Structure formats: C-alpha cells, structure tokens
Amino acid sequence: MSTTAVIPAVPLERPAHRDGNVLRWLAAYTASMVGDSVYYLALSWAAARVGSPAQAGLVLAVGSVPRALLMLGGGVFADRFGPRRVVIGSDAARSVIILGMAACLLFTGPALGLLIATALVFGVVDALFLPAVGALPPRITTEGQLGRVQGLRGLAARIANVTGAPIGGLAVALGGSVAAFTAAGALFAVSLALLLTVRMSPLAGGARSESTAWRRLADGLRYIRSHRVLAPLMVVLAVGELGFVGPMNIGLTLLAQQRGWGAAGMGWIVAAFGTGAGAASLLLAVRGRIPRAGLVQSCALLGGAASAVGLAFAPSVVLAAAAGALIGALAGLSGAICGALLQTVTAPAYLGRVTSVATLFSLGIAPLSYPVTGAAIGAWGTGPVFVASAAVCATGALTGLASRVLRRVELPH
Known part of the structure; x- marks a missing residue:
C-alpha cells in the first residue's frame, strides 16, 4: 500500500494592517502624536498670554534643547533596558507632567518660569520616548511587515497633523490653557493604556552590554559608521532633511507672503503636501514592499528636490499646490522606505541607538536650518534659497545613488 507524504501548510503571514496587535500599537502611536x-x-497659547512674542518663542524653543542634547542617550537607554520599558515609562511621565501642568494652571494661572520648566522637562522625557517608540515595530510584527508598519506610521503622523490643531483649538476655546493641557495629558494616558495591551516579542541578538553608557553610545556610532548600508543611508537622511526642512516650513510661509497668496493659499499648499505624503504612506501600508527599495528611496528624494524648485517658481496657487502634492508623495515615500530599511538592516541590539541618531537628524538638527533659511530668503529671495536647498537635498540623494550597496538593498518579503 502506497503512502502519500503530507506536507504541513505554512501559515500565511498576517498583513500588518490586519493585525490587531499592530493596530493597537498604531492607535497608541496616533494618540501620542495627536497629544503632542x-x-x-x-504651550504656545499659554506663553503668548503671559509674555512678549520673543518670550513665547523662547518657551517653544527651550524644549528642543534637551531633546537634541539627550536624544542619543535615549537610544542607549532603549537598547540597555528595552524599548518597551522606556516607552511605557516615558509615556506615563508625559501624561503626569502635562496633567500636573493643567492642575497648576487651574490654581495659580500661567507663569513664564513654570512654562519654561515644563517645556524643559517634557523635552528631556521626549528624548527618551522618541528613540524607544521608533525601536518598537520589529518587536510587534514580522520582518516582512516592517514596510507596511512604516506606511501606517506615516498615515498616523498625517492624521495627527490634521486633527491635533483643531482639537487643541477647541479645547482652548472651551476652557483655555487648562482644558488644552488636560486634553493633551488625557491623550498621553490613552496612548499609555493602549501600549500596555500590545504584545512585544524579544529579538534575537539583543543581549545587554554591561559597559558604561558612553561606551555603548560610542559602540553604536561605530556600528553605524562601519555598516555598509546604514552609513550611506544616514548620510542620505541627514543631508536630505537639512535641505528639505527649512524651505518647506519657514520658506513656504515667506513664499506665500511674497506672492500674495495669503494664509488661504499656503493652506492649500500644505493640504496638498499632506495629501501626497498620506498617499505615499498608504501605498507602502497596502503593498508592504517596494522593489529595489534603496534605489527608489534615493530617486524619490531626488524627485522631491526637483519638485521643490518647481514650487518656488510656480506662477499660481494651483500649480504650487500641485508641486506641493508631488513633494509630499515623493518625500513621504522616501522617508517611509528609509525608516523601513533602517529597522530591517539594523541588528536588534543597536535598534535604539540607530533610531536615536536618525531622529536626532530629523527632529533635532534639521530644524536649526529655520533661522538660516529665513535670513537667506531675506537677503536673496525665495527662488535662490529654494534652489540652493534643493541642491543640498539632491546631494543627499546622489550620495545614495553613488553607493552600490544602498542602491541594491531590498526590503524583506
């Protein structure tokens, strides 16, 4: 009697956008972003009420100092103690700090010193939270779903951009700064509650090092510098952000003023940019994988730089909005692929430190270009500055295209 071998079925990998565990993490991340x-x-509303415009600007800027200075240390903490502990602890701290601020305002009213202290403490906690939350995706899903997770993360960021300001404005209208701080603290508390329900798996190769924090940080930087993919990818990220952030923030505002488009025109351009970026994130979330990811990432960044030049010389709001949508789509695709590649190629033991370096470039160093961009536009006008910034951005893209290893890197199936 003949027998037939039965081959066990291989379970299909659940797509990230249908995985309840990933969706709980996504809801927590979205609540946290909206809370931000x-x-x-x-904070800006309270600062504007108690101080001069310069003092209000100081309050908003002071929180970025500890975040930039301590960001790399936050990555060391995430790798040393595990990102789950760090992200839950820092999210809890953010909720307590902001709800405590609301309670203080309820009984004492806003004071400049109190606002500065809150911004400083919040910046310190953010320096711990951001690297840890960025290191979580490989622990909540499989390697083949990291592209989808980055797409979903991009969509969450767009949702937060669209909904955060109206929620904050409504809270201020109903109850002033106290209500707004209470709403932010409540959103952080919701994020914390959702994070506690997310299952996180340990990663192989994530053994803890008993060396000092400075040695672990130096070890992480050496790891990035010697890595065949991470080294050029970090250069692409850093140079691209440096050339892109200034024009698309302060530069866009000044461009709309000079062309007479007004706030409404700028609003259309920003909305178009967000739509394009959201579409790119949705594409990656649904497809999960882009072939020739390394090549596409650099080419998309190069196309975004060229579109920024088109925006600067657009003769009408309609064409400027079209350019904004194209910039959002290309830059959004480049950023999402970059995030997925960083998490795919990084060894588990270094995820926190690698994430902290990437976050430092995008949220810590790149915003320093704001005053430089503003001063340059005042001296030479928007056109030349947008062209120069696009050239900087293109230099990052060309660096990626010049790297044979980065051009050929792929996202996992």
Whole structure:
C-alpha cells in the first residue's frame, strides 16, 4: 500500500494592517502624536498670554534643547533596558507632567518660569520616548511587515497633523490653557493604556552590554559608521532633511507672503503636501514592499528636490499646490522606505541607538536650518534659497545613488 507524504501548510503571514496587535500599537502611536500637537498648541497659547512674542518663542524653543542634547542617550537607554520599558515609562511621565501642568494652571494661572520648566522637562522625557517608540515595530510584527508598519506610521503622523490643531483649538476655546493641557495629558494616558495591551516579542541578538553608557553610545556610532548600508543611508537622511526642512516650513510661509497668496493659499499648499505624503504612506501600508527599495528611496528624494524648485517658481496657487502634492508623495515615500530599511538592516541590539541618531537628524538638527533659511530668503529671495536647498537635498540623494550597496538593498518579503 502506497503512502502519500503530507506536507504541513505554512501559515500565511498576517498583513500588518490586519493585525490587531499592530493596530493597537498604531492607535497608541496616533494618540501620542495627536497629544503632542495639542500640547504644543497649549504651550504656545499659554506663553503668548503671559509674555512678549520673543518670550513665547523662547518657551517653544527651550524644549528642543534637551531633546537634541539627550536624544542619543535615549537610544542607549532603549537598547540597555528595552524599548518597551522606556516607552511605557516615558509615556506615563508625559501624561503626569502635562496633567500636573493643567492642575497648576487651574490654581495659580500661567507663569513664564513654570512654562519654561515644563517645556524643559517634557523635552528631556521626549528624548527618551522618541528613540524607544521608533525601536518598537520589529518587536510587534514580522520582518516582512516592517514596510507596511512604516506606511501606517506615516498615515498616523498625517492624521495627527490634521486633527491635533483643531482639537487643541477647541479645547482652548472651551476652557483655555487648562482644558488644552488636560486634553493633551488625557491623550498621553490613552496612548499609555493602549501600549500596555500590545504584545512585544524579544529579538534575537539583543543581549545587554554591561559597559558604561558612553561606551555603548560610542559602540553604536561605530556600528553605524562601519555598516555598509546604514552609513550611506544616514548620510542620505541627514543631508536630505537639512535641505528639505527649512524651505518647506519657514520658506513656504515667506513664499506665500511674497506672492500674495495669503494664509488661504499656503493652506492649500500644505493640504496638498499632506495629501501626497498620506498617499505615499498608504501605498507602502497596502503593498508592504517596494522593489529595489534603496534605489527608489534615493530617486524619490531626488524627485522631491526637483519638485521643490518647481514650487518656488510656480506662477499660481494651483500649480504650487500641485508641486506641493508631488513633494509630499515623493518625500513621504522616501522617508517611509528609509525608516523601513533602517529597522530591517539594523541588528536588534543597536535598534535604539540607530533610531536615536536618525531622529536626532530629523527632529533635532534639521530644524536649526529655520533661522538660516529665513535670513537667506531675506537677503536673496525665495527662488535662490529654494534652489540652493534643493541642491543640498539632491546631494543627499546622489550620495545614495553613488553607493552600490544602498542602491541594491531590498526590503524583506
């Protein structure tokens, strides 16, 4: 009697956008991002009430100092103690700090010193939270779903940008700064509650080092510098952000003023940019994988730089909005692929430190180009500055295209 071998079926990998565990993490991340938007609006509103415009600007800027200075240390903490502990602890701290601020305002009213202290402490906690939350995706899903997770993360960021300001504005209208800070603290508490329900798996190769924090940090930087993919990818990220952030923030505002498009025109351009970026994130979330990811990432960044030049010389709001949508789509695709590649090629033991370096470039160093961009536009006008910034951005893209290893790197199936 003949027998037939039965081959066990291989379970299909659940797509990230249908995985309840990933969706709980996504909801937590979205609540946290919206909370950030509400917090900054509440802080700016309170600062504007008690101080001069210069003092209000100081309050908003002071929180970025500890975040930039301590970001790399936050990556060391995430790798040393595990990102789950760090992200839950820092999210809890953010909720307590902001709800405590709301309670203080309820009984004492806003004071410049109190606002500065809150911004400083929040910046310190953010320096721990951001690297840890960025290192979580490989622990909540499989390697083949990291592209989808980055797409979903991009969509969450767009949702936060669209909803955060209206929620904060409504809270201020109903109850002033107290209500706005309460709303932000409540959103952080919701994020914390959702994070506690997310299952996180340990990663192989994530053994803890008993060396000092400085040695672990130096070891992480050496790891990036010697890595065949991470080294050029970090250069692409850093140079691209440096050339892109200034024109698309302060530069866009000044461009709309000079062309007479007004706030409404700028709003259309920003909305088009967000739509394009959201579409790119949705594409990656649904497809999960882009062939020739390394090549596409650099080419998309190069196309975004060229579109920024088109925006600077657009003769009408309609064409400027079209350019904005193209910039959002290309830059959004480049950024999402970059995030997926960083998490795919990084050894588990270094995820926190690698994430902290990438976050430092995008949220810590790149915003320093704001005053430089503003001063340059005042001296030479928007056109030349947008062209120069696009050239900087293109230099990052060309660096990626010049790297044979980065051009050929792929996202996992």
